[in-house]
Amino acid sequence: MSVSHPAIEIDHLSCAFRRSEALHDVTLSIPTGCVFGLVGLNGAGKTTLIRHLIGGLRPRTGRVRVLGEDPTQTPESVMQHVGYVAEEDVLPRWMRVGELIDFMRALYRNWDDQLCDKLLEQFSLDRSTKLADMSKGGRARAGLLVALAHRPQLLILDEPSYGLDPIARQDILEAVVRTASDEGRTVLFSSHLLDEVSRVCDTVGVIGGGRLLEVIATEQLPERYCEVVGELSIDDLAQRELPGFFGWQNRGREWSVAVDRRAYPDEATLRREIGGELVHEVRPLSLERWFSARVNDRELATIPRTPAVEELSA
Amino acid sequence: MNATYALTKYAWTRYRIFLLLLFSALLVSAIFTPLLWISRAPMWLARMTASVGYLALLSGLFGSLALFGFSRKSSLLDPTSGYDPWLLRQPIVNWKLAIIPAGLITAWISMLWAIVLLIVQMFGGQDIPPFALVIVPQSLGMSACAIAMCSLVWMPFRAAWLRIALLIVAIPMLYFVGLGAMIVFASIPEWMPWAAFGIVACYIASIAIAYSSVKLARVAAFQQTDSQQTGSQQSKFTTAAACDRAVAATSRSFPGCVDALDWYDSKRSRATKLRQVLMISPVIAILIFLVPFSSVTAIITLMFVTIIVGWTVSARFEPTVWGARSSLPSYLIASPLPTRTIAWVRLRAYLREYPAAIGVMTLLWMTCFIWPSNRVAASQWWTQLAADSASSLTPLRIVVAIYLAILVTMLGLTLRQGCVLLRGRQSLVLWTIGVVCMASIVTLISCLSWFMQQGDWEHVRRSLDDWLQWSYQLFYLAIVAKLLFDASVVWLASKNMFSWRELASGITGWCVAVVLAAVAWYALWPLGGVRFVTVLMATSLAIPLSVWFAGPLAVRANRHHQVT
Known part of the structure; x- marks a missing residue:
């Protein structure tokens, strides 16, 4: 498998289930060695996108390449190098942990027995325990173990820590970090728990309503965006259509807005444009605030703009 | 409220x-x-x-x-x-x-x-x-x-x-x-x-x-x-000791992915099979009680029991079909297993159930002969058959021929049903099962209601002969339909998954199996008036060909869903 390709290439991918559009013209390229966080609300299209990556859905419009190959055309070759942890609790419950390991070991050429034993110990898993008798966190650890033990070039985690206790979440994050620390390995991590994403991911993409709204490196976020907090009446706000402003939020008369710094050469210009005396604070934009701003902006863009909506957005 | x-x-x-x-x-x-x-x-x-x-x-x-x-x-x-x-x-x-x-x-x-x-x-x-x-x-x-x-x-x-x-x-x-x-x-x-x-x-x-x-x-x-909570707390303390024992007890090494999948498929369906056996056993028990009443009830019972057993083997309710996006779990979708391996190993797992099904049927048939009236009726029946066919027809040959016929028919039914299940589309599976059940039950009840009204055995035989003559038209029609269907599946397979060389070897293997089964059948039971060509065509109708190519195509469609 060539490493000259990006780990994941998605080109103008669209997908609709009956009448609802799950993905709309998504284009994304994730380079090898990247830890990519895919964030979005429930039903935003994260799982649909991931199902395309593992070959579970065949693209009708657009193109998907994983490690340089089409996962629906050559799954046996692509999936040898992909580790996948599903959102659902899907492992066969009638199996014991040992049986699951033995079964998966037979499928992967690069299975690493030493790593497997190490992970068994780390995750406190017992080979003789039936998966049906384990807790949800235990099954998630077992799923993670079999996804990691063949040392995949690409690890795809679809909301792996959803509904798990903090210890299990910690195990998963450590696994992501360890995989990423190996040279040339890529991780795609889908979640709506932003603290996790901010801790482990070097690039984040936000998806909303089936559209990839933005992709940004986490270290670039404070340089690129800032948050302005100030005081303004609703009527004044409705009249302001300033470039680079998005994601308005307010509590009473105090409001906050995310601002793209590229539209303003410096902070003084920015304050002047808004009306300097009204601005309380200009601070770096956090990942949470950036996410909510992008998602809210997208939600409002789909609703016809009426005075009531203006008020809502304010 | x-x-x-x-x-x-x-x-x-x-x-x-x-x-x-x-x-x-x-x-x-x-x-x-x-x-x-x-x-x-x-x-x-x-x-x-x-x-x-x-x-x-x-x-x-x-x-x-x-x-x-x-x-x-x-x-x-x-x-x-x-x-x-x-x-x-x-x-x-x-x-x-x-x-x-x-x-x-x-x-x-x-x-x-x-x-x-x-x-x-x-x-x-x-x-x-x-x-x-x-x-x-x-x-x-x-x-x-x-x-x-x-x-x-x-x-x-x-x-x-x-x-x-x-x-x-x-x-x-x-x-x-x-x-x-x-x-x-x-x-x-x-x-x-x-x-x-x-x-x-x-x-x-x-x-x-x-x-x-x-x-x-x-x-x-x-x-x-x-108690579950208490148990989980206790289990943490005993994990280390249990782990050492378990490693020795449960660790196994599969020679390859096919063996692993084979083990998985047979073990996965164990609970389903057991459940089905438990479900049908009371029905069979009820039917067996009716056997000693008369030879007619014995025949009816045998027909019912055979159909129930056959249906149980063929109409498998895959637990993963219901309510899921695909009947294949995501760890199989995302596995490096080749699609055709998944299909063929699953079809082979269906075939493995034949010995058990045939064993149960043999046991039930033998149960019927506990009653002397049934033994007498059976003896008269095959004496009559031997006389009609003007050949040395022994009971053993009749039984072997019947078994071969049942085996071939069940093989075809099970594999076709398996193929539909491999597609994994819930509505398709439901409709197929519904239509097959309805058709079987209506046909069965129609035949039985007619059969139970008959008092003259000779009339039954004459009617059967007439029906067989008439059914030849349907028979040839079915052959043509099968050929067309097989040709379309082969064409589709050649476009998507298989090389012409693989297709040719598959078709050759099927031809050999059909000829061998037909020869065996004809040699066992040379009925007067039935030509070898007819037996050959009936066998070719019963032994499926398209399944071997349609199965992998179905798994492929199931594994990689095409959405609008």
Whole structure:
């Protein structure tokens, strides 16, 4: 498998289930060695996108390449190098942990027995325990173990820590970090728990309503965006259509807005444009605030703009 | 909204699709049967329409357990209670949780039974006086049986086998008690008061059992939660010691991915198979009791049992189909297993069930020969056959030929059914199973109803010969249809997955299998008048070809869903 390709290439991918559009013209390229966080609300299209990556859905419009190959055309070759942890609790419950390991070991050429034993110990898993008798966190650890033990070039985690206790979440994050620390390995991590994403991911993409709204490196976020907090009446706000402003939020008369710094050469210009005396604070934009701003902006863009909506957005 | 209304609505909401289908079938049958009768349409068509309604009624009667049993249990092997755990957590008192399903079952059975008796009275010319006096006790009797069955499912047990054992004992017992009560009401008027008293007593007892089952289920549900928590705490301390033992005990090394998948597929379906065997064993037990009555009932029993066993093997309900996006779990979708390996290993797993199925059938056939009358009838039958065919036809050759025919037919049926299951589309699987079941049951009932009316064996034979001559047209039509279908599948496979070389080797293998089976069949049982070409064509019809290419295509479509 060539490493000259990006780990994941998605080109103008669209997908609709009956009448609802799950993905709309998504284009994304994730380079090898990247830890990519895919964030979005429930039903935003994260799982649909991931199902395309593992070959579970065949693209009708657009193109998907994983490690340089089409996962629906050559799954046996692509999936040898992909580790996948599903959102659902899907492992066969009638199996014991040992049986699951033995079964998966037979499928992967690069299975690493030493790593497997190490992970068994780390995750406190017992080979003789039936998966049906384990807790949800235990099954998630077992799923993670079999996804990691063949040392995949690409690890795809679809909301792996959803509904798990903090210890299990910690195990998963450590696994992501360890995989990423190996040279040339890529991780795609889908979640709506932003603290996790901010801790482990070097690039984040936000998806909303089936559209990839933005992709940004986490270290670039404070340089690129800032948050302005100030005081303004609703009527004044409705009249302001300033470039680079998005994601308005307010509590009473105090409001906050995310601002793209590229539209303003410096902070003084920015304050002047808004009306300097009204601005309380200009601070770096956090990942949470950036996410909510992008998602809210997208939600409002789909609703016809009426005075009531203006008020809502304010 | 009170609890009674809520639970009734719950039953309706959960099963409305089945109820609507049932009512639609009844309505269609009720409207079209008299119309067909009046319009001088072919009699078989009118009878068929009436049979559809009657079958819908019977299935509604038998299905009352599932419809109003409030059970969410997928396996009877689970020792915990089968009552819907979500309902057990609701603030509804125990007696309502027991009485409301019981009341619904009683109302449902009474309604359907009244319709059945009305139909019998109106069209069958049977007079059933006094009507209400018959319906009420009989409905109560049947409801008591149904409620008792539900109670066994709701009751939590310490060991799963106890529930199964009780069900196996209870189903034939309840069947005979119910049958006895109906016969008493229909034919022995002087016993009627005692029978009525017994039925009412049984009904009250079944409600009491249902109440205690629900009560125990509720208690067990909460106790179980506590004990599970305690167990999980304790298990942390014993993990290290258990781990060392387990590594030695459970670690295995598969030579390759095919072996691993093979092991997975056979073990995965073990619970399903066991459940199916447990489900059909009471039915077979009931049928076996009918065997000694006469040689005709023996033949009917054998036909029923063979079909039930065959259907059980072929109509497999894959647990992952229901409610899932795909019948393949994501760890298989995302595995590096080749698609055709998944398909062929799964098809091979279906074929592995043949020895067990054939063994069960052999056992059942041999059971029939315990009774001397059946032995005599069988001896006369093959003597006659040997005389007709003017050849040295021994019983062994007849049996081997019949077994070969059954094997070939079941092979085809199972693999085709397996192929549909591999596609994993829920609606397709449901429709296929529904159509196949309906077609089989209607054909079977039509044949049996005709067969039971015949008194002259010679006439039966002549009719069979006539039918065979006529069916040749259909036979050739089926051959042409099969060739066309196979050609289209091969063409599709060549476009998508297989090289022409692979296709050619597959077709050659199929041709060899067909010729060998046909030669064996013809050599075993050279019936007078039947040519080798006919046997060859029948064999080619029964042995599937397209499955070997359609199976991987189905898995591919299942694995990589195409959306709009």
